[in-house]
Every structure is written in C-alpha cells, then in structure tokens.
Amino acid sequence: MVKIAIDCMGGDYAPGPIVKGAELAVHENIAHVVLLGDEKAIKSYLSTSKDIEIVHTTAAVEMHESPSVALRKKKDSSMNKAFELLKAGHVDGVVTAGNSGAAMAFAIFTLGRLHSVDRPAIATLHPTIDEGTSVLIDSGGNVDCKPMHLVQFAIMGDAFAKSVLGIKRPRVVLLSNGEEETKGNDLTRETNILMKYMDINYIGYVEGTDIYNGRADVIVSDGFVGNVALKVAEGIADSLNAFFKKRITASIKNKMGYMFLKDVFQELSKKTDYSEYGGAPLLGVDGICIICHGKSNEKAIKNAIAMARKFAEKGLNQSIKETISGYQSINREKEK
Amino acid sequence: MVKIAIDCMGGDYAPGPIVKGAELAVHENIAHVVLLGDEKAIKSYLSTSKDIEIVHTTAAVEMHESPSVALRKKKDSSMNKAFELLKAGHVDGVVTAGNSGAAMAFAIFTLGRLHSVDRPAIATLHPTIDEGTSVLIDSGGNVDCKPMHLVQFAIMGDAFAKSVLGIKRPRVVLLSNGEEETKGNDLTRETNILMKYMDINYIGYVEGTDIYNGRADVIVSDGFVGNVALKVAEGIADSLNAFFKKRITASIKNKMGYMFLKDVFQELSKKTDYSEYGGAPLLGVDGICIICHGKSNEKAIKNAIAMARKFAEKGLNQSIKETISGYQSINREKEK
Numbered sequence: 001m002v003k004i005a006i007d008c009m010g011g012d013y014a015p016g017p018i019v020k021g022a023e024l025a026v027h028e029n030i031a032h033v034v035l036l037g038d039e040k041a042i043k044s045y046l047s048t049s050k051d052i053e054i055v056h057t058t059a060a061v062e063m064h065e066s067p068s069v070a071l072r073k074k075k076d077s078s079m080n081k082a083f084e085l086l087k088a089g090h091v092d093g094v095v096t097a098g099n100s101g102a103a104m105a106f107a108i109f110t111l112g113r114l115h116s117v118d119r120p121a122i123a124t125l126h127p128t129i130d131e132g133t134s135v136l137i138d139s140g141g142n143v144d145c146k147p148m149h150l151v152q153f154a155i156m157g158d159a160f161a162k163s164v165l166g167i168k169r170p171r172v173v174l175l176s177n178g179e180e181e182t183k184g185n186d187l188t189r190e191t192n193i194l195m196k197y198m199d200i201n202y203i204g205y206v207e208g209t210d211i212y213n214g215r216a217d218v219i220v221s222d223g224f225v226g227n228v229a230l231k232v233a234e235g236i237a238d239s240l241n242a243f244f245k246k247r248i249t250a251s252i253k254n255k256m257g258y259m260f261l262k263d264v265f266q267e268l269s270k271k272t273d274y275s276e277y278g279g280a281p282l283l284g285v286d287g288i289c290i291i292c293h294g295k296s297n298e299k300a301i302k303n304a305i306a307m308a309r310k311f312a313e314k315g316l317n318q319s320i321k322e323t324i325s326g327y328q329s330i331n332r333e334k335e336k
Numbered sequence: 337m338v339k340i341a342i343d344c345m346g347g348d349y350a351p352g353p354i355v356k357g358a359e360l361a362v363h364e365n366i367a368h369v370v371l372l373g374d375e376k377a378i379k380s381y382l383s384t385s386k387d388i389e390i391v392h393t394t395a396a397v398e399m400h401e402s403p404s405v406a407l408r409k410k411k412d413s414s415m416n417k418a419f420e421l422l423k424a425g426h427v428d429g430v431v432t433a434g435n436s437g438a439a440m441a442f443a444i445f446t447l448g449r450l451h452s453v454d455r456p457a458i459a460t461l462h463p464t465i466d467e468g469t470s471v472l473i474d475s476g477g478n479v480d481c482k483p484m485h486l487v488q489f490a491i492m493g494d495a496f497a498k499s500v501l502g503i504k505r506p507r508v509v510l511l512s513n514g515e516e517e518t519k520g521n522d523l524t525r526e527t528n529i530l531m532k533y534m535d536i537n538y539i540g541y542v543e544g545t546d547i548y549n550g551r552a553d554v555i556v557s558d559g560f561v562g563n564v565a566l567k568v569a570e571g572i573a574d575s576l577n578a579f580f581k582k583r584i585t586a587s588i589k590n591k592m593g594y595m596f597l598k599d600v601f602q603e604l605s606k607k608t609d610y611s612e613y614g615g616a617p618l619l620g621v622d623g624i625c626i627i628c629h630g631k632s633n634e635k636a637i638k639n640a641i642a643m644a645r646k647f648a649e650k651g652l653n654q655s656i657k658e659t660i661s662g663y664q665s666i667n668r669e670k671e672k
Contacts, residue, residue, distance in 0.1 A: 066518050129575045140513060143521035166626075177476060177563035182402050185479035208567030212575045224521045227513035228561055231544030232568045239465045239548045240576070243607075246565045247600045254600060260593025263582045271579075 001032055002092040004305050008037030009060035010098020012294045014180045018097060019045035019302025026051050031309045032093045034091055036078040038243035060098075063294060067101035071109060080104060083110035093288030093308035095279065097296040103289070104141050104282060111287040114225065114317065116324045119145070121153045121223065121285030122291060123160055124230055125277045127130050130214035135161055136175075139230050139280060142223035147190040150220055151198065152172070155327060156283040156320050157218035158200045163319035164311060169201045170217035175225060176205035187222060199327055209231075237272035278303025281311060283320060288312050337368055338428040338648045340641050341418035344373030345396035346434020348630045355381035357637025362387050366586060366638065367645045370427055372414040393417050396434075400632060403437035407445060410460035415439060419446035422623045429624030429644035431615065433632040439625070440477050440618060447623040450653065454662045455481070456620030457559065458627060459496055460566055461613050466550035471497055473513075475566045475616060478559035483526040486510070486556055487534065491663060492619040492656050493554035499655035500647060505537045511561060512541035520665050523558060535663055543567075573608035612641030617647060619656065623646050652658045 004071040006022045008015040019042050022033045032051060035042050039056040046052060061070045074080065082094045083106050096103050100122070108120060121138035128134050137157040142149060154172050161170035173223065174191055176184045184205060195202040206216050208229055221229065244265065248258045258265065270276055278300050279292035288311045290304045342358045344351040355378050356462040368387060371378050382388060393637060396414040397406045410416065418430045419442050432439050435473065436458070437523045458475035464470050473493040478485060497506035510527055512520045520541060531538040540550050544565055557565070580601065584594045594601065606612055614636050615628035624647045626640045628646050 031405075064516055101435045129578055143513065175564060177479065177560050178565075180400055207571075208564040208569075209571030209574065211568060212571045223515050225561055225564055228511060228544040228557075229564055229568045231513075232547060233572060235471065235543075235548045236569060236572050238545065242465055243604065244600070247603070248597075253596050256601070257593045257596025260589050261584075264580070264590060264593070265582070268579065306344030 001029070002309045003032040003034060003090070004093045004095055004308045005034045005036060005091040005106075006083045006301070006305070007079045007082045007094065007096035008035050008042050008096055009078040010096045010103070011055070011292065011296050012063060013297075014097065015041050015243055016045050016242075017296060017298045018301050019283070021296070022149040022299055022305065023047065023052065024302040025305040027102070028302070030306045032137030033089035033305065034085060036082050036085075055081060055085070061102045063099050065099055065102060066097070070099065070102040072104045074081055074102070080106045080110060083107055083287070083289075085219035086289075088109055090314040092292065095290045095292065095301065095304045095308055097279075097292035097294060097301065100140060100291050103291050105214035107282055107287070107289045110284045111289070112318075113326065114284050114286055116153055117156070119149050119152065120282055120317070122280050123155065123283050124280045126211055127235070127245045127271050128212055128214035132217075133165060133215050134166070134211055134214070134217060136211060136219045136221065136226050136230065137283065138221060138226050140223050140227040144224075145187065145222040147187060147194055150187070150191040150222065151194050152284070154195060154198065154200060154218065155324055157220060159320040159323040160316065161217050162282060162323075163314050163316055165217070167217050171209070171215070172200050172202045172215040172218040172220065173204060173217050175211075175229065176198040176207065178207060179205050181205070197211040199225060224305040234274070240272065241269070276303065278307045281307070281316070286317065288316065337365070338645045339368040339370060339371045339426070340429045340431055340644045341421045341427040343415045343418045343430065343434055344378050344642070345393070345414040346399075346432045347441070347628070347632050348399065349633075350433065351377050352381050353632060353634045354637050357632070357634035358641065359383065359388065360634055361641040364638070366642045369641065370418075370421060370423075372418050386510035389518070391417060391421070397438045398575035399435050401435055401438060403435070403441040406435065406438040407441045410438070410528060413538055416442045418448060419443055419623070419625075422625075423447055425489045428648040429626065431626045431628065431637065431644055433615070433630060433637065433639045436476060436627050439627050441622070443618055443625045445622040447621045447625070450620050450622055450660065453488055453492070453620035455485050455488065455491065456618055458616050459493060459619050460562075460570070460616045462547055462608050464548055464550035466626040468553075469501060470547055470550070470553060470555055471501070472547060472555045472557065472562050472566065473619065474557060474559035474562050476559050476563040480560075481523065481558040483523060483530050485525070486558065487530050488620070490534065490536060490538070490554065490556045491660055494558060495656040495659040496617070496619060496652065497553050498659075499650050499652055501553070505552050507551070508538045508554040508556065508559060509540060509542040509546070509552040511547075511555050511557040511565065512543065514543060515541050517541070518613050526537050527556075556633040570610070576608065577605070611636030612639065614641070615651070617643070619642050622653065625651065
C-alpha cells in the first residue's frame with residue numbers, strides 16, 4: 001500500500017480536520033500516512049495511533065504568507081518536510097491544504113520540475129452535465145503566462161486525462177472569450193497556432209460555459225483566468241446552497257417539498273461539493289502532490305489521500321514524462 | 337416618452353422574438369420604438385402596427401461576422417442604421433441582440449466615444465446573495481487591456497452604479513486571483529496602484545467568488561477575464577436548470593416535491609435568467625446602447641428596452657461625462 005505524507009498545519013481549520021481525515025483514510029485502508037506538524041496538537045485529534053506515523057515539526061507556513069518569504073524562512077515547516085520525505089523516497093505523495101502558492105514553491109524547490117516543464121500547474125477537476133469530468137489547467141498560481149507555458153499545460157493535462165481519467169483521446173481546448181479564431185487575446189492567439197503543431201487532439205477555443213457542458217476534457221488557461229473561472233463556480237455553488245438553505249426552512253410547505261426532493265438536493269450538493277474531489281494535483285513537479293482547498297474538511301482530506309494513492313498507482317508522473325519526451329522526439333523527427 | 341431604435345435582424349432567433357419583444361414594450365407603455373430590418377419579415381411578426389415605426393433595411397450583420405469586416409461592408413445594416421438614428425437625435429437609445437463585437441464597432445464608429453474614454457466597455461449586472469446587484473465591467477470585447485483602460489472602466493462603472501443603481505458610494509474592486517496585494521498579474525498590479533489615486537471608493541482585489549456575494553458593487557476586469565467569468569456563471573445556470581429539469585420529472589415523488597417548492601424554483605429560475613435583466617449597457621460611447629444576449633427571447637428584448645429607457649431618463653451618459661471631467665479637474669488642481 002502506498003504511503004502519503006500529510007501537512008497537518010496547513011488549512012484554515014488545521015490541524016483538526018486534516019488529522020481526522022488522515023485517520024479516516026487509514027481506517028478505510030486507503031493508504032498509510034505520515035503526519036507532519038506539532039506532535040501534541042496532532043495527537044489531540046487522533047483517536048488511535050495505530051499505523052499512524054508522526055513527524056514532529058515546529059514551523060508552519062501561514063495561509064497568507066508570501067511564497068517567497070515562506071521559501072526563505074520556512075524550510076523546516078511541516079509543508080516542506082513533507083516534500084523532503086517524498087524526495088527521499090519515504091512516501092509516495094504529499095497532501096496539503098496549506099497556502100497553495102507556498103506549496104507550489106516548496107514542491108518546485110524540493111522535488112524539482114519534470115524535465116521540459118517550465119511552470120508546474122494546478123489541475124482542477126469539474127463535474128460535467130453529461131456525468132463526465134473535465135480538467136482545468138492552470139487553476140491558479142501561474143499568472144502572465146507565455147504561449148509555451150500554455151502548451152506545456154496542455155501536454156500535462158492531456159497526459160493526466162489519459163492516464164488517470166482513462167480517456168483515450170482527450171479533447172483539449174483553450175479557454176477564450178469566444179469560439180471563433182478571431183476571438184481570444186494575444187496569449188491565446190499565439191498559443192492557438194502552436195497547439196496545432198502538437199500531437200494532441202486539440203479542438204480549438206471554448207468559452208466559460210464549456211467547462212461544465214462536456215464539450216471538452218482538458219481546458220487550458222493562464223492561471224489568473226483559470227483561478228477566476230474556478231472561484232466564480234465556487235461562488236455560485238455557495239450562493240446556491242445559501243439560497244436553498246434559507247428557503248427550504250422558511251415554511252412547512254417548503255420543508256415538505258424538501259422531504260420529497262431530498263435525494264435530488266443531496267445529489268446536487270455532492271456535485272457542487274469540492275470535498276468530493278478532495279484536492280487538485282500539482283502537475284509538472286517530480287512527485288505526486290495534491291493541493292487541497294484551504295477550507296478542507298476531513299472528507300476532503302480523506303479523498304485527497306485517495307487521489308494521491310490513485311495517481312501514485314497509475315504512474316501519473318511517468319505518463320507526463322513519456323508524453324513530453326514523446327512529443328520532443330516527434331519534433332526531432334520533423335526537424336530531420 | 338422616450339423612443340428606442342431596435343435592430344430587428346440581430347440575434348440567434350431574429351427577427352421573431354425581437355419584433356415581439358418590441359411590440360410588448362409598446363403595449364406596456366415602456367417606450368416608443370423604431371424597428372429596423374426587413375419590413376416584410378418584421379410585419380409578419382407584428383400583431384398590430386399601432387405606434388410602431390419601421391425603417392426598412394436590406395443588409396444585416398451576421399452573428400459570427402468579423403467586426404472589422406462588418407464595419408467595412410455593412411454600414412447600411414439594420415444595426416448601424418439604428419445607431420445613425422440615435423446620432424441624428426431621432427431616438428434616445430439603441431437595443432441590439434446582434435453580434436456584440438460589431439455592435440461595439442458600429443457604436444464607436446457612428447456615435448463616437450465619450451471624451452477621455454479610450455475603450456468603451458460592456459457592463460453586465462449580476463444578482464448578489466444579499467438581494468443586491470453587482471456590475472462587472474468589462475464583460476467582453478476589450479482584450480489585452482492596459483492599466484489605464486481598467487481605470488476608465490472603474491470610472492464608468494462607478495458613475496453607472498451611482499446614477500442608475502442609486503448606490504451613493506459604490507465599492508469598486510479589481511477582479512483578481514486572490515485578495516492580497518501580492519496576488520494578481522502585471523495588469524492588475526499596475527492598475528491596483530493607479531486606482532489608489534482615484535477619487536472613487538476603491539477597496540482592492542476580490543476573487544471570482546465575490547461577484548455574487550455582495551462584497552462589491554463594481555467589479556473591474558479586462559474583457560477577456562470578465563467574459564470568461566460571465567460565461568462560467570451562464571454555463572452553471574444552464575447545467576443547473578438541466579439538472580433539475582431531468583430529476584423533477586423523473587418520478588411521482590419528485591413531481592410532488594416540485595409542487596411544494598414551485599415558488600422557490602421559480603425564484604431561482606428568475607435569478608439565473610439573463611432575460612430578466614434584458615441586456616448589458618455599452619458604456620463609454622456617446623449614446624445609450626444596450627447589447628442583448630444572442631439567444632434573447634421577447635421578454636429579454638422588452639426588458640432591454642425598459643433598461644434603455646431608464647438609462648436615458650437617468651441621464652447615464654451625462655453622469656459618466658461629469659465623473660470623468662470631475663476627475664480630470666481634480667487632477668489639474670493637484671498639479672497646480
């Protein structure tokens with residue numbers, strides 16, 4: 001069974017839900033875990049210490065700390081120590097709900113980038129209306145991208161969709177402000193040209209509507225735009241939950257209606273609940289790293305550990321490496 | 337009563353719902369209208385010709401025509417003829433559900449820009465969870481913006497929120513990938529600095545989640561990002577409607593639940609229905625112009641006409657002019 005290192009000091013409610021989620025994963029035989037953080041605090045949330053390794057650390061990265069400051073001053077943090085365990089081969093992956101910018105910085109610093117990847121990127125998973133899953137890459141972190149960065153996101157997203165989601169020929173698209181080639185901005189227009197030379201199933205531009213309607217498997221975007229798209233969706237899910245919560249309890253009639261439709265509301269709530277996916281993989285670093293939402297509850301952490309296990313077992317990074325090197329050899333053939 | 341020119345040949349389903357929506361507006365005494373387009377086609381949808389002026393035109397801008405091509409070849413289109421009527425003072429505003437890029441191009445060409453506005457921008461209205469309305473500017477059209485363009489969007493959005501929404505001191509924000517000043521991209525970081533010198537209630541960065549939660553009144557963004565945000569929201573609304581539609585009719589139990597919660601679903605559907613707002617004003621051109629969704633139905637057109645009337649009566653453009661010139665005189669004072 002794989003072993004996952006958990007940064008217990010990262011997240012808005014850490015360490016409680018992080019520790020409990022990890023314990024849940026152990027109880028459900030999802031993975032072995034190593035918990036990193038303040039040992040006393042961690043133990044106060046553990047109901048048993050069976051099969052649970054703890055590595056005591058004293059420093060923690062703050063949620064709003066600048067990544068560059070964290071990188072300089074917090075090398076002995078629970079977050080970076082988790083990456084060091086992965087680098088040393090003691091674990092198969094890292095899960096953190098901490099400061100995502102700092103997690104990217106430490107992952108790059110400690111694990112290193114995969115060969116030919118300039119900017120590792122966060123891939124988020126989204127439910128589509130046809131019961132599928134779409135991948136949005138980059139969902140945060142990489143702002144002011146160059147066309148070649150977006151091409152690399154496309155390659156990584158393509159490999160991810162193939163190896164982890166099992167899609168044979170993922171439909172890869174660029175997120176834009178319209179479908180026609182005349183739309184887009186300087187970045188997407190240049191990328192659009194480059195994408196046509198790639199050995200991937202690139203089908204052009206899509207709009208924001210297309211993240212959820214199943215038209216595409218891999219949606220490629222600059223991290224600024226991807227993050228806005230992600231947060232708009234999250235904001236609507238929150239508004240929707242608040243809307244129904246307020247009204248469903250407003251009258252006996254509405255409560256009756258809710259009783260009849262309970263299954264439907266539960267299904268919706270599951271679909272819009274990020275904790276179902278657990279977290280988002282950071283692609284392009286040399287090791288499995290799952291970055292969770294700062295507000296992660298124990299279910300999210302458990303599911304993120306399951307995700308890390310799946311990626312480790314499927315050899316995700318090996319697939320990305322092979323895809324990139326395969327692409328490079330194709331180019332070398334063309335150059336001959 | 338104000339008089340509004342309607343481009344009857346623009347929109348995915350034109351001219352049917354456009355003509356019917358205009359007739360509805362006349363019957364409800366919202367405004368006088370002038371219908372522009374193929375006279376025979378228009379008349380085939382009119383149930384009465386009472387109070388309805390028709391200007392026959394032969395050319396129409398196609399929905400996916402390049403704006404620059406339209407600008408060169410379609411000066412006698414129903415769309416541009418509507419702007420010409422406005423320019424000549426025969427009407428008080430224009431409503432079009434046609435090609436929005438072409439509408440921007442013709443509005444700028446025929447009406448001209450307001451003094452000191454480099455790039456007119458589309459402002460969309462969004463319902464917030466606290467029953468308010470937020471304004472997202474620019475929601476499409478202006479890609480690859482410079483910081484000064486975003487500052488101008490902020491000035492126009494501020495004037496709009498004051499004069500039309502009646503908000504005394506609108507909270508103006510920049511859409512970004514995080515709240516901290518260290519977040520953002522090159523464009524938002526430069527704009528963030530400029531915004532602090534403005535005589536507006538600028539409160540910093542917000543994330544995509546904040547478009548709907550009532551934290552801000554005016555959300556400023558490059559048109560590429562704004563369009564993605566808008567379309568993500570639209571995509572989720574569509575997915576949500578499809579989700580409930582499928583499930584509510586799936587069983588007797590679910591149908592019963594729907595009966596009890598009918599009011600709630602109708603309220604939700606109203607909140608997520610763009611046709612309730614009618615359209616989006618193009619700010620920064622010298623005249624009232626409402627751009628509607630290509631899929632507009634007759635209710636959307638009627639509401640867009642009501643919106644045009646409201647803006648004309650409130651003297652929206654006068655407010656924008658005064659705000660901009662006021663800001664300029666403040667700066668001149670400072671320079672002394």
